[in-house]
Amino acid sequence: MRLLMWWSGRALSSAATLLGVSVLIFAAVRLMPGGFAETVLGPFATAGQKADLAARYGLDQPVFMQYGHWLTAVTGGDFGVSMISRQPVGAELVARLPVTAELTVLAVAASVLLGVPLGVLTAVRARPGGGGAAGRLLSGLGVSVPEFVLGSLVVFVFSRYALGLEVGSWVPLTRDPAGNLTTMILPAAVLSVFSISVTARTTRDAVMGVLVEPYVTAAVGRGESPWFIVRHHILRNAATPVVTLLGATTAYLLGGALIVEHVFNLPGVGSYIVQAVGRRDYAVVQAGVLLAAGVFIVMNVLIDLLVGALDPRMGVMAGRRS
Amino acid sequence: MILELDDVTVTFTAGAPLRRVHLDAMKHVSLEVAEGETLGLVGESGSGKTTTSRVALGLQRPTTGTVRFDGRPFPKRRRELAGRMQAVLQHPHWSLNPRMRVGQSVAEPLDVLGRPMDGRADGRAGGAVGEMLEQVGLEAGFADRYPHELSGGQRQRVSIARALVTRPAFIVFDEAVSALDVSVQVQILNLIKDLQAEYGFSALFISHDLGAVRYVADRIAVMRKGEIVETADTATFYTHPSHEYSKQLLEAL
Amino acid sequence: MSLLSVRNLVIDYARTRALDGADLEVTQGETVGLVGESGSGKSTLGSAAGRLLPQSARRGEGEVLVAGEPVFELPATRLRHLRRRHLGFVFQDPIASLDPTMRVGAQLGLVLGRGGDVSFHLGRVRLDDPRVVRSYPHQLSGGMAQRVAIAMAMATAPDLLIADEPTAALDSQVREEVSNMVFSLAAEAGTSILWLSHDLPAVARRCDRVAVMYGGRVVESGPARQVLGNPAHPYTAALAGSAPAAAAHGVRLEPVPGRPPVLTGPAEGCAFAPRCPFAEERCEHERPAPVRIREQDVLCHRAADLEGTLAQRRSAPEVSA
Amino acid sequence: MRKLDRLSIGGLACLLILVLFALGSLFGIGGDPDAIVGPRLQPPGPGWWLGTDNLGRSVLPRVMEGVGTTLLLSSIAVLVTAALSATFGIVAGYRGGYLNELVMRLVEVLYSFPAIVLAILVAAVLGPGQFAALASIVLVTIPLMTRLVRAAAVAVAQRDYVTSAVISGARLPRVLGRHVLPNVAGTIAVQGTYALSVGIAVEGGLSFLGFGVQPPQASLGVLIQQGGTYMIAAPWLILGPGVVLVVAILAINVVGDGLRDRLEPRETRSLT
């Protein structure tokens, strides 16, 4: 019953969030300096041309009317038409989503598979004397190299010397999974360096917090192996912040993906949105941001559920303080 | 009456979402604690003693029934009760802030009341805090320590010191002396009695140790499976228990 | 054969000496009660037996042998093996020693391994309610959590169970039952028990031997009834005399006067000297060496002189009841 | 409370040196960062100890100026983020209920905006420049920190010492400030140093888009963005600022971890 209530509450608040995002982004694109007309039509455009363009995309109507039309269309699954390509935005997003999704999934996977162990290791090895220093330095290094620089370097090196992995080409996963992987590994690696480090450091923090708990001592006292303790007790108890982080990192990765997509020239959502912002292609920006919002909302619901499942004191059922 | 519980029921839900179990931790409990009185609360493990104390402290809202403190329902803003009540909670491990020195923890209730502490401002040795620590059998030097540097009994005594330091009107002791050796137990129980004689506070004294309860309590309530099965004066209770369960309890003593 | 043997163990924390040359023997199948003032080092001694001390703890001197193996010298895997084979712990704060994110059943299942009968082990500590299996630790009462902790420690049938106040949070009835259970299971399986407790009557009743700690040393040890009924050390006598359970209603009990010592280094003399009514000059400066009084090993300069006098001071004849 | 470990002290020393370095540029040590002093893209040599950039300016004074700009900008931004996230996260985590929902939804809304959109909007409202960069960094880093602080606060809120404080009648600010905050401070320290790295990256990205630090002022982000394009042709352009950036972030991270460990008075246990 409470679960049902939670779900319906969550659905409602998600809808409210989406609505808020839609209002904000709609207002935001119109607040951005440099109107679509100057940008899209160029400096030579006459007033008449601008008016024509405005009329074509309904931009001559009062803003709230525009919003109303847009919202009705969006709820009907129609995200509008790009002012640049004149193609439906929805279709283009769908076409580009796999690239970004794959990048993000690979990077998140790398964060989990490398960042979490690294964090656990640096925490478990942390001694008052400063052991685990190598791991700490390593994870510090990851956050200090900007994606742009790392990406450019990787692109340059891998394109000049045949090192086995492709850069600058992209093969759809559906066409050639193996080929797709060889082209995606590098961008995903570049993208994940940062999140691996952040994951490692957050994991370290969380694990250190767990290591002081008596139940860890109890497990040690039972003669359990470190690996066993990590697996059964520490990971679970340290999971909340890490899971929260990973969910949130997805948002960051989407932003990072845009840089990586740029450097590696991958046709993903990130670069689509950025280009659209650059050209003030309203429909695309609106749809892109709404998509991102949708993704985050779903992610957050999942995270809350996961956190609730991992730690009964938190999450769905724990509710508020009595 | 400083505390009145009137027909209080508390229901918990637990278990996996689809196999939810409802549990009445308290069933129609009515209790009263008079000014200056110590009510001993005994009963088997899991019978709802801690829950009762949480209700009495206003931490747990009853599912049904009413609670009155100082003759009034719990105010919306807890602040109004500042300095009126204190508690020694059951788990000494969790009851002290791991990042606060013992002295700071003990000084906190004073701080809250805005009573400037004599002695050093950081609540280290000296002043009311140091004195209080010494009264519970800890050297004033313990004020400098962090909770994790204490033994179980020492930690429990710090909690007690914190509860007593402001001489509140009502104190809950939930298994407050269970981790103490008998000698220290006696010391603490004497302290409670002495302070009570001096300041006349009321107390809800929860314990499994019927000896200790007998030593401090004026009246005794017996709980079983969420219900109060008997309430009696201490003397009466220990000599002529009326309920079957009370008799069982006393037999074991 | 001696299962646990602690010899002249010295443990220092950052600013406290917790053990100041403690000696303790637990032989196979024996049940030993460890009693003493709060802060005297019982938990430290218990943890030291499994080398479970916090990192800030330093072993100054002495050694701990479990099943003949020097615990402090063992490499990690051997140590782990030793803990698993020989040792079982119940910690002082049971609820904190349970993983808060795991249902009780799952935790116990983890200890038992595949095929373990969780409800059987919970039943042994009188937690038959099926709800408990599915509960998280924070949903249990203090006493229930403690029983779960005991069940987990007993589940692997260790050679030596080190139980730190395992029944402190239990009501008298359950305490009896759980204690009975633990001791009878131990007797069956030949398990030795080191029972850290404040409950002197229970220790007297159940344990073969008792060791009394004061100021980081075991000041008296011997057969339980002997030690508690006829103490040879002034501290033991004082301790035994102050049980509140012993007092009739309205009678004011007197604790041992003075405060326990907080050691920062080796005690110069007898740590109890400042509080001891029988203290002499040398008690202050000379560390007492063990002497044997009747069946007891005692750390007291005046043990021989006092023989007989201490028993008369007992004001609590119910101790052995 | 434990002392900082050796690694953290090393990090602190590095930071100190960097601050001195930045201060040096205020007093003109190293030269005028904007002046064209030699031919373009010269490798390090006398007159330009770290080489010259694509306009023939000496890289050394630019790096010195850049360190100052970046450290100042990002640390202010991170302080603001930390303060806001701590407040929102703690209040939301402790209070729960509607307040929690509201804060979390707001954070979600912020999250939904890609950094670049946010940045452009902020720059539109505030005008491009350091202030816009600062605001953007704050907006970009706030959501994650708030969520993590909240998660930590939820756990702390259920501890008995919080209950004890509540029983004592402590006011909300006290409960939050004395009990919840110190126990989530580790999270804030770790996430703060992380936010600092993000901040520097965002600052660089913004400058690249044109919304951040305005030319000719140097910041590490700007220098690295530029250096990145000349990475192969003139590696010294990225080497100077790159090394400084890596050292700065490493130092900050290491100090952050050290701080986190210091804030934890309890000892972690080894698993053997």
Next chain:
Amino acid sequence: ATGTATSPTAAQESAAPGYLAVADQALPTGGALNLQVHIDSGAATGYDPQLADVATTWQLLSLSYETLVTVGPDFSVQPLLAEKWDTPDPKTYVFHLRKGVKFANGREMTADDVVGSLKRLLASKGVWRGQLGPVKSVTKDGDDQVKVTLSEPYTPFLTALANVPAAILPMKEIDDKSVDPATTLLGTGPYVVQDHRQDVSWTFKRNDKYWNQGKPNADTVNITIAPEEAARIAALQNGGAALATLGNVDSSTMLAGAKDVQVVTQATTDFYYLMLNSLKPGSKLADPKVRQAIAIALDDQQIADVALGGKGKPTAITPAGLPGACDPAALPSAGKSLDDAKALLAEAGAQNLSFTLSIFSTEPAPAVAQVVQQNLQQAGITVKIEQMDEASWSGKVYGKAPADFDAALSWFAGYADPGMVTKWWNPETAGFNVGFMKPDKDLNTLIDAAGKEPAGAARDKALTDVCAKADADAQMIPLVTRPATVAFRTDALSPSLYAAEGYGNVLRLVADARVKKTQ
């Protein structure tokens, strides 16, 4: 005007004059050509060539559309769809249409298509309409001749016809609405579009009905849009692209060690210019003396050397490098010194002049701006640089009239005739600068006069006057030309490239390129 090529190779040296490279005719035809460019055509007007106003769009559309005449090496006008033309008098042009020209749909091009196209252009709102000059009428003169009559002589007319907006469209289909030029590319050019994903890629296939037998050489042209320089460099290095346009003036050094990659710099007539807003109320820049002082203080040579790595050239308003363009060194401001500038400022009471320079962040604009800043500092002028993305920049500069910026930096396409771009100095013709530029009657008269003057010494003289007048007016101050860098793989491609380009069209000679091997 010849382009400079870094690391000249054998192929380069043997190139004909006016060319950076000439495709090796000995190579077989066919194959696929993979190109990368940094930006897609992004016009809101779609593919309609008549409305296209930026070089990037012209470049892509030129693969499918053709014009009556075209530009040869060194900016000479050469026949294309018109085999030849007569100029009976300076106001009349008669074009003899090439026979056998077919649109990609197989229909033969007729004089009606030509007349219709030109009329459509003249009736359109496109920018290029103005560049065609004072056209009075366009008429069909028999089945294969078209006559254009001007109301007065206009020298750049043919050059203006040589650009993509004047392309010949399939007017029959457009008129019967079966083809919408905004969404369909249907021209007479060497290639037809097979696929276009906005901002991702184009695929062009050989037009089998192309009139010029044997051309185009490559069967397929794949164009990838790669906004990031690093990506294009990578594609060149690993062979993903046979040819790519590069944005950074130093990219050649990046590619220095790459095997088989040749980087060439194509000179263009595009040039950077500084806008000084003389219409902003209260602005010191309204004073011509102040503007002249700024023009004097600017060191074009330094801008070219430093900001453009020596690849650009100082220019007057007639783009440097075009035949007949005036000599920037002979401009009045070029002969003056910093002291003169300071004196002018003092005269105008603007000693502590300080203003904001608005620029977009695309390189090398920030570099140019920073050198400008350094230059003006010498004259005691403080320049604050305000950098933003291109859209915000256009909003700020073109968004409203009067515009509220102080100064701004941008570049023009310089076109293929020295007189064409001078038109933009008349805000009433140009339109885009009405918000910040006061029309100067004298200047306008000079510009018109130069337009009428037939090519020759007199025209050069007229243009010199225009240059001097514009220099004195100094509302828009030309700075330096903006070169184009192109890199290609010598093992994959043998391209033809002009040494200099007026319409920013790197792909102009794509149909000539021979593929060496296909990746």
